[in-house]
Amino acid sequence: MTAAVDLRADFPVLQRMVDAGPLVYLDNAATSLKPQSVIDAMAVYYDSVSANIHRGKHILSEEASERFEQVRVRIAARLGVPSRNVVFTTNTTDGINLVANGLPLAATDLVAIPLDAHHSAQLPWRERCRTVWLAASEYATVDEESFRTVLARSPRVVVLTACSNVTGHTADIDRLTALAREAGAWTVVDAAQLAAHGLPRIGESVDALAFSAHKMLGPTGIGVLYLSDRLIEELAPGRLGGGTVDWADENEFRLRRAPYRFEPGTPNISGVYGLGAAVEYLDGIGQDELATCDQRLLSTLLAQAKARPYLTVLGGLSEKDRLPVLTVTLKGVADPSAIARALSDSYGVMCRSGYFCAQPYFATHGHTAGLRIAPYLYNTEQEIEHAFAALDELHWLLGGGAR
Ligand code: PMP
Numbered sequence: 001m002t003a004a005v006d007l008r009a010d011f012p013v014l015q016r017m018v019d020a021g022p023l024v025y026l027d028n029a030a031t032s033l034k035p036q037s038v039i040d041a042m043a044v045y046y047d048s049v050s051a052n053i054h055r056g057k058h059i060l061s062e063e064a065s066e067r068f069e070q071v072r073v074r075i076a077a078r079l080g081v082p083s084r085n086v087v088f089t090t091n092t093t094d095g096i097n098l099v100a101n102g103l104p105l106a107a108t109d110l111v112a113i114p115l116d117a118h119h120s121a122q123l124p125w126r127e128r129c130r131t132v133w134l135a136a137s138e139y140a141t142v143d144e145e146s147f148r149t150v151l152a153r154s155p156r157v158v159v160l161t162a163c164s165n166v167t168g169h170t171a172d173i174d175r176l177t178a179l180a181r182e183a184g185a186w187t188v189v190d191a192a193q194l195a196a197h198g199l200p201r202i203g204e205s206v207d208a209l210a211f212s213a214h215k216m217l218g219p220t221g222i223g224v225l226y227l228s229d230r231l232i233e234e235l236a237p238g239r240l241g242g243g244t245v246d247w248a249d250e251n252e253f254r255l256r257r258a259p260y261r262f263e264p265g266t267p268n269i270s271g272v273y274g275l276g277a278a279v280e281y282l283d284g285i286g287q288d289e290l291a292t293c294d295q296r297l298l299s300t301l302l303a304q305a306k307a308r309p310y311l312t313v314l315g316g317l318s319e320k321d322r323l324p325v326l327t328v329t330l331k332g333v334a335d336p337s338a339i340a341r342a343l344s345d346s347y348g349v350m351c352r353s354g355y356f357c358a359q360p361y362f363a364t365h366g367h368t369a370g371l372r373i374a375p376y377l378y379n380t381e382q383e384i385e386h387a388f389a390a391l392d393e394l395h396w397l398l399g400g401g402a403r
Pocket of ligand 1: 192
C-alpha cells in the first residue's frame with residue numbers, strides 16, 4: 001500500500017538513501033519534511049525579491065509586503081478570524097512566551113497547566129506565577145474532574161495542549177476553553193502538534209493559540225500566534241522597535257494597531273513565503289484526505305504496538321480523540337536512546353527517544369524514557385511495519401531479550 005495520496009515525490013528528502021537503505025522518516029512530531037513547493041517559495045523570495053517589507057515604496061518592497069500580508073490573510077481565513085488577530089512569531093515557544101510575558105499577572109496569580117504540556121507551554125508561566133497541574137487522564141490530555149477542581153480555584157490563565165506530543169491525545173478545545181472562560185480565566189492553546197493535521201477554527205473562548213510552521217511542512221523560524229481582541233487590549237508587546245509604532249517624538253510614542261505592534265524589526269520574510277506555500281500544499285490535499293490518512297496511520301501504529309507485549313503505549317490503546325503520535329516504553333529498557341540510534345543506523349528509521357520536553361508527565365506517571373514514532377501524510381503502512389519489525393530485533397539484542 002502507498003501513502004494515502006501519491007505525494008512522496010514532492011519531498012526531496014524522501015529520495016535520500018541512508019547507509020541502511022531507504023530513509024524512513026518517522027520523527028514528524030519533532031519536525032516535518034518540506035515539499036519542493038515550500039523550498040521553491042523561499043528561494044523565490046531570495047532569488048527575485050529579497051527586499052524588506054512594509055517600509056519601502058519601490059516595486060520589490062511592495063511585492064514582498066503584498067505576499068507577506070496575503071499569507072496572513074490566508075491563515076486568518078483558515079482559522080476563521082480577522083487578519084489583525086494573526087501575529088507572525090518565530091515558533092510556538094515564542095508565541096507562548098509573548099503571551100506569558102505580556103499579560104498583566106502578579107506572582108501570586110494562578111496558572112493552570114496540563115501535566116502533559118510541552119516545556120514551551122509550561123516553563124514561561126512557571127517563571128512568573130504560581131502554577132497548578134491539570135492531570136491527564138489515561139485517555140485524554142486533561143482529566144475532566146481535575147479540570148473542574150482547578151477551575152474552582154479561579155486560575156487567571158488556563159493553558160491547554162490541543163494535541164499532546166507524547167500521547168497524540170487531542171483536547172476538546174472549544175468545550176474546555178468555554179468552561180475556563182466561564183471561570184474567568186484567559187485561555188491559551190498550544191496547537192504545535194494539532195496544526196499539522198489541520199488548522200483549527202478558532203472558537204470564541206480562545207484568547208491565544210500558537211503553532212509553528214516547521215511541523216506542518218513549512219520552514220523553521222516562523223510561527224503563528226492568534227490573539228483575541230480582548231487579549232490584544234491587555235497584552236504588553238514586550239519587545240518594541242521598527243514597525244511597532246505609528247509615531248514617536250522625543251517624549252512619547254504611539255503603538256501601532258495589532259498585529260504590527262507585536263512584530264518588531266525585520267521579520268522572517270522568506271519564512272512567511274514558505275509558510276504560505278505549506279498552507280497551500282495542505283489545502284490542496286484537503287482536510288478530509290488528511291483526516292483519513294491520520295486515521296489509517298494511527299490504526300496501524302496502535303495495531304503494531306498492541307501486538308507486542310514488551311511495549312507499553314503511553315496514553316493507552318484507544319483510538320478515540322487521537323492523532324498519529326505514539327510513544328512507547330520498552331520492557332527492560334530504561335533508556336531507549338541506543339535503540340533509537342540503531343534504528344537509524346541499521347534500519348534507516350528516524351524516530352526520537354527521551355522525554356520529549358514533557359518531563360513532569362513522565363515523572364508523575366513514573367514512566368521511563370520513551371521512543372516516539374510519529375508518521376505523517378507521506379508515510380506508508382509498510383514503513384511503520386518496518387520500524388516495528390526493526391524494534392523487535394533491537395529489543396531482542398539490546399533490551400536483554402525481555403519480551
Ligand atoms: N508544544 C508542543 C506540543 C510541541 O510538540 C512542540 C515542539 N515539539 C512545541 C510546543 C514547541 O514548538 P517549537 O519548538 O516549534 O517552538
